[in-house]
Amino acid sequence: MRLFQFSIIFLFFLSMIEGVKYATGLSDYLIPPLSEITAMILGRWRDFLVPSLNTLGVAIGGHCLAIILAVVVAFWARGGSILSNMIKTAAYNLQAYPVVAIAPLVFIFLGDGLVSRLLIATLICYFPLLLNFLGIFSSSVEEVEHFFMQTGRLDSMMEITIRVFENLDKMITVIAGSATLAMVGTIVAEFLAATMGIGYVIRKALYQNNLAAILACLLYIGFCSSLYLMAVEGMGRFIKRQLLT
Amino acid sequence: MELSVRNISFGYKEAEYLLFHRLNFHITSPGFYSLFGFSGCGKSTLARIIAGLLSPQEGIVQKDHIHTILLCYNTERLPGWLSIGRHLESVKAKRVSMQDLEFIVDQLGLHPLLGKKFFRLSMGQKNRANLARYLVQDFDMLICDEVLANVDEPSRNHILAIVKEKFCKDKIVFYISHNVDEVCFFSKKVFVISGGTSETKRLVEIPGIDGIKRQRDPGMDELVQNTIFKVLMAASSSQGRER
Numbered sequence: 468m469r470l471f472q473f474s475i476i477f478l479f480f481l482s483m484i485e486g487v488k489y490a491t492g493l494s495d496y497l498i499p500p501l502s503e504i505t506a507m508i509l510g511r512w513r514d515f516l517v518p519s520l521n522t523l524g525v526a527i528g529g530h531c532l533a534i535i536l537a538v539v540v541a542f543w544a545r546g547g548s549i550l551s552n553m554i555k556t557a558a559y560n561l562q563a564y565p566v567v568a569i570a571p572l573v574f575i576f577l578g579d580g581l582v583s584r585l586l587i588a589t590l591i592c593y594f595p596l597l598l599n600f601l602g603i604f605s606s607s608v609e610e611v612e613h614f615f616m617q618t619g620r621l622d623s624m625m626e627i628t629i630r631v632f633e634n635l636d637k638m639i640t641v642i643a644g645s646a647t648l649a650m651v652g653t654i655v656a657e658f659l660a661a662t663m664g665i666g667y668v669i670r671k672a673l674y675q676n677n678l679a680a681i682l683a684c685l686l687y688i689g690f691c692s693s694l695y696l697m698a699v700e701g702m703g704r705f706i707k708r709q710l711l712t
Numbered sequence: 713m714e715l716s717v718r719n720i721s722f723g724y725k726e727a728e729y730l731l732f733h734r735l736n737f738h739i740t741s742p743g744f745y746s747l748f749g750f751s752g753c754g755k756s757t758l759a760r761i762i763a764g765l766l767s768p769q770e771g772i773v774q775k776d777h778i779h780t781i782l783l784c785y786n787t788e789r790l791p792g793w794l795s796i797g798r799h800l801e802s803v804k805a806k807r808v809s810m811q812d813l814e815f816i817v818d819q820l821g822l823h824p825l826l827g828k829k830f831f832r833l834s835m836g837q838k839n840r841a842n843l844a845r846y847l848v849q850d851f852d853m854l855i856c857d858e859v860l861a862n863v864d865e866p867s868r869n870h871i872l873a874i875v876k877e878k879f880c881k882d883k884i885v886f887y888i889s890h891n892v893d894e895v896c897f898f899s900k901k902v903f904v905i906s907g908g909t910s911e912t913k914r915l916v917e918i919p920g921i922d923g924i925k926r927q928r929d930p931g932m933d934e935l936v937q938n939t940i941f942k943v944l945m946a947a948s949s950s951q952g953r954e955r
Contacts, residue, residue, distance in 0.1 A: 610787055610788050610789045611788070611789050611790070611791055613783075613785075613788055614784070614788060614790075614803075614842075614845065614846070617763075617782050617783065617784075618782070618803065618805075618849055620803065628791075628793075629791060632791065632792060632793055633792075710792070710793045711792065711829065711831075712829075
C-alpha cells in the first residue's frame with residue numbers, strides 16, 4: 468500500500484514538473500524529458516539501487532541503535548530520583564538543539580566513513596524516540612498496576628511491561644515515524660560529507676546539474692523508505708497480534 | 713484482629729473543603745462488614761485511607777493483628793498479554809493451594825474464561841476475574857470497592873456467600889456497595905456515611921443481618937427491610953436536613 472501511495476505521488480510530482488516545463492517552455496537542459504528520466508531510472512538502476520540500499524542499511528543500523536539508547540535512557544530517567552530528573556532535563560534541553568548543525572563536527576572528528584553516518588542517523592531519530600519513551604515509561608497505568616503494587620509484585624520489569632503493552636500502538640507509531648527520520652539523517656550525513664550512499668550520489672548529481680539523476684535518486688529513496696516503513700509496521704502488527712491472541 | 717479508625721480528617725489538595733472531619737469506627741473481629749453511602753460521600757477515599765494508599769490530614773488507622781490489607785475496585789484491569797488462567801496461576805500466593813485456586817475459579821464461574829484474554833470478557837466477567845485474583849492472595853483484610861458492580865444479582869449473591877463462608881472466619885472483608893439490600897443482608901455491621909458537609913458528616917454503625925443464603929422467609933424479609941430502612945435513613949439524614 469505504501470509503495471503504491473508513493474508511486475502515485477511520485478508520478479504526480481513528475482507530471483507536474485513536466486507540465487510546468489511544457490507550459491513555460493523551459494529547455495531540456497533545465498528539466499530533462501520524461502524519456503531521459505525513464506532511461507536514467509531503468510537503464511542505470513544499479514547506480515541508484517546499490518547506494519540506496521547502502522543508505523537504508525545505515526539508516527536501519529542507526530534506527531536500531533537509537534531505539535536501544537532511548538529505551539535504556541528512558542528506563543533510567545522514568546523515576547523521580549535526582550539522577551532521573553537530571554537525565555530528563557538534559558534530554559528535554561538537548562532535543563531542542565538541531566542535531567544536523569553538529570553534523571560537520573562529527574565529520575571533522577570521526578571522518579567521512581560509516582561511523583559518522585551511523586552516528587548522525589542515530590542522533591536525528593534518537594530524541595523524538597526518547598521523549599516518547601520517557602512519556603510512556605513515566606506514566607502509570609493505575610488500573611493495571613494497582614494489583615501488582617498491592618501484592619508487592621510491581622518491580623521495574625513488570626512496570627515497564629505493563630506500560631509498554633498499554634501503549635503498544637503509540638510505540639509502534641513512534642518507531643515507524645522515527646524510521647523516516649533515520650533515513651533523513653543518513654541522507655543528510657551523506658549529503659554533507661560522506662563518500663557513499665544515495666546522499667552522496669545526489670550531491671554529485673547536484674554538482675553536475677543532473678536533474679534526471681536526482682529524480683531517479685528520489686524514486687529509489689522513496690522505494691527503500693516505503694519498504695522499511697512497511698517492514699517496521701508489519702513487525703509491529705505481528706507483535707501486537709502475537710500478544711493479543 | 714482489630715481495626716480502629718480514629719478521628720480521621722481528609723480533604724483533597726485541590727478541594728476547598730475537607731471530605732471528612734473526625735470520622736471514627738471500629739472493627740473488633742473477623743467477618744463481613746460493609747460501607748454504605750450515596751455517591752461522592754467519600755467511601756472510596758475512606759477505603760484508600762484504610763488501605764494506606766492515602767494519608768489522612770488528621771487521625772490514625774490502628775491495626776492489631778492485621779498485617780496485609782488489600783484493596784480491589786471494579787475498574788481494575790488484568791494484564792492483556794496473559795490469559796485469565798495463566799494470570800491467576802502466576803499471581804496465586806504461595807500459601808494458597810492449587811485446590812483453593814480451583815475452588816475460587818469454580819465458584820466464581822471462571823472455568824469457561826480461563827483461556828481468554830481480559831479485554832475479551834464482558835464487564836461482569838471482568839469483575840469476577842478481578843475479584844478471583846485477590847481471593848487467592850494472602851491477606852488479613854480485603855476491601856472490595858464496588859468490586860461486583862457489573863455482576864448480575866444471583867451471581868453476586870452466590871459469590872458473596874462463598875466469600876463469607878470461605879474467608880470471613882479469620883479475615884475481615886470490607887465491602888463497599890450501592891446495593892443497600894445485599895449490604896444489609898450479608899454484613900455483620902453496616903457503616904453508613906451520612907450526607908452533609910464534612911462538619912456534619914457522620915459514620916453511623918448499624919447491625920446487619922449477617923446472612924449467607926437468601927431464602928424466602930417473611931420474617932427474614934421484614935428484618936432486612938427494617939435494616940434497609942435504618943441504613944437509608946442514616947445515609948440521607950444530614951442530606952435531608954440540608955435540602
